[in-house]
Amino acid sequence: MLIALSTVAWIVGGAVTILQARKSTRIEINAAMEFAEALVRDAIPGVRESASPREALASIPAQVGSVRHVRISVADASGVPMNSTSSQRVAPQPAPAWFAGFIAPPVDNRSIPVFSGEQKVGSIVLSSAPGDEIAEVWENATGLAKVALLVGIGSIAVLYLLFGRVLAPLKSLAAGLLDLGRSDYKVRLTPPKTRELALIADRFNALAIALNAVRAENRRLSKRLIAAQDDERRQVALDLHDEVGPYLFGLKANAASIANSISGTALEERARELLTMIEGLQSINRRILNRLRPMALGQVPLTELLSALVGERARQHPNIAIEFSASGLRPSYGESIDLTLYRCVQEGLTNVIRHAGAKRACVTVVHESDGGPANDDSALLTLTVADGGRGFDTGVSKGIGIQGMQERVQALGGECRMESTAGLGTVLRIAIPVPAGIQARRPETVSQ
Numbered sequence: 001m002l003i004a005l006s007t008v009a010w011i012v013g014g015a016v017t018i019l020q021a022r023k024s025t026r027i028e029i030n031a032a033m034e035f036a037e038a039l040v041r042d043a044i045p046g047v048r049e050s051a052s053p054r055e056a057l058a059s060i061p062a063q064v065g066s067v068r069h070v071r072i073s074v075a076d077a078s079g080v081p082m083n084s085t086s087s088q089r090v091a092p093q094p095a096p097a098w099f100a101g102f103i104a105p106p107v108d109n110r111s112i113p114v115f116s117g118e119q120k121v122g123s124i125v126l127s128s129a130p131g132d133e134i135a136e137v138w139e140n141a142t143g144l145a146k147v148a149l150l151v152g153i154g155s156i157a158v159l160y161l162l163f164g165r166v167l168a169p170l171k172s173l174a175a176g177l178l179d180l181g182r183s184d185y186k187v188r189l190t191p192p193k194t195r196e197l198a199l200i201a202d203r204f205n206a207l208a209i210a211l212n213a214v215r216a217e218n219r220r221l222s223k224r225l226i227a228a229q230d231d232e233r234r235q236v237a238l239d240l241h242d243e244v245g246p247y248l249f250g251l252k253a254n255a256a257s258i259a260n261s262i263s264g265t266a267l268e269e270r271a272r273e274l275l276t277m278i279e280g281l282q283s284i285n286r287r288i289l290n291r292l293r294p295m296a297l298g299q300v301p302l303t304e305l306l307s308a309l310v311g312e313r314a315r316q317h318p319n320i321a322i323e324f325s326a327s328g329l330r331p332s333y334g335e336s337i338d339l340t341l342y343r344c345v346q347e348g349l350t351n352v353i354r355h356a357g358a359k360r361a362c363v364t365v366v367h368e369s370d371g372g373p374a375n376d377d378s379a380l381l382t383l384t385v386a387d388g389g390r391g392f393d394t395g396v397s398k399g400i401g402i403q404g405m406q407e408r409v410q411a412l413g414g415e416c417r418m419e420s421t422a423g424l425g426t427v428l429r430i431a432i433p434v435p436a437g438i439q440a441r442r443p444e445t446v447s448q
Helices: 002-049 053-058 060-064 097-103 131-166 169-181 195-261 267-292 302-316 335-356 400-411
Strands: 070-076 081-086 109-116 119-128 321-329 360-368 380-387 415-421 425-433 444-447
Touching (some): 002 053, 002 060, 002 097, 053 060, 053 070, 053 119, 060 070, 097 131, 169 195, 195 400, 302 335, 302 360, 335 400
Antiparallel strands (some): 070 081, 070 119, 109 119, 360 380
C-alpha cells in the first residue's frame, strides 16, 4: 500500500512538474522572441544608412549577439539564407523526444523585412529554439525525481521497519488465536508497548480466562451429569438384581417343580416351555445388568475386567481376531475412570464389529508416566482401539456412541480422537489424565 501511494504521488508530482515546465517554457520562449525582435528592429536603421546595405544586413546577427532560445538568420531579397546565429547550447543531457513533446511550445517563426530606400534588401528571420530550455527542465526534473525516489524508498524502508516493530505483537496474537482454536485456554499474551495492541492483548487474555472458566464449568457439569447417569444405572441394576432376579429365580423353581410333578402328562410340555422362557428372561436380565453396570466393576482388577470384555466379544464374533494388551495398569483408578475405560472399549469394539468390516482388531491400554510407574502426577491412561477395516469419513456427523465416549472422556479432562483413512482402517485414541493420589499396588502387563 505504501509503495502504491508513493507511486501515485510520484506520478502526480511528475505530471504537475511537466505542466508547470510547459507553461514556464512558453513564457520564456515568448519573452526571448520579443526581446530578440526588439534588438533586431533597433539594428535595422543601420542598414538603411549603410553604403553597403547587403553587408550591413549580414552583420545584424553579429551586432544583436546571442539571445537565448532564439535563432537569428538573414535571407536576401530572394529568400536565400545568408548567415545565422543561435543561442541554443548543447545540453548536458538532451531530453527524450516524448518529454520534449510534452514541454515544447509550437515553433514561432518571425520574418522582419529590411528595406534600403524603396528596395528590399532582405529579411531577418527569428525562430524559437527551446531545446536548451527543455534540456534544463529535463535535467532538473530527473534530478528531482531521483531525490524523490530515494526519499520515497527511504521512507518506505523506515515505515516498514517501524510498522514491523509496532505490529510484531500481532504474530503472537495470531499464535494465541491458533492455540484458542486448539482449545488451549491457558495461553496468555504479554501486553505490548503499543497502547492499542496492549488493549487487544488484554481483551484476548480476558477471553481466554472466560473460555477456560466456561470449559471448567462445562466439565464439572458433564461430570455431574455422567455421575448422575451412572448412579441411575447403578440403582436400576440393583433393582433388577435384587427384585426382578429373585422373582425370576422363584418362577424358574416353581416351573421346574411343576414340570417334574406332572411328568408324563400333556401339560409337561407346556411347563417345559414356560421354564425355557423363564431361563431366557434370566439371560436377558443378566445382559441388561451388564450393560447398565458391569457386575465385576470394583470387584476385580481393571485389567481382568477389560480382558474379560474383549474375550467375550472375541467369542461372540470368532470371524474377527481381537487382540488385547495392557501395560502398567493399576488395579483400579476409581469408578469413574474404570467405567469410562470399560464403556470406551465396549463402544470401540461394537463399532469395529458393526461398521468396520475388519478381520483383525487390537485393543491396547497403557499407563504412561514421565516419572516412573509410581509417579501419577503427570500420568496418562491411553486407550487405542485399531482395526484394518474399510475406514470412514471423519468429517461426517458422529453417532450417539462416539459422542457419549467423547463426553465421558472430556468430563474427566481427557481427549478422544478418531483417525480414519478409507481402505486403511480406523484408530480410536483416548487419553485420560490420572488423578494425583492414586496409589498402585502392583502394575501388571497382560496380553492375549
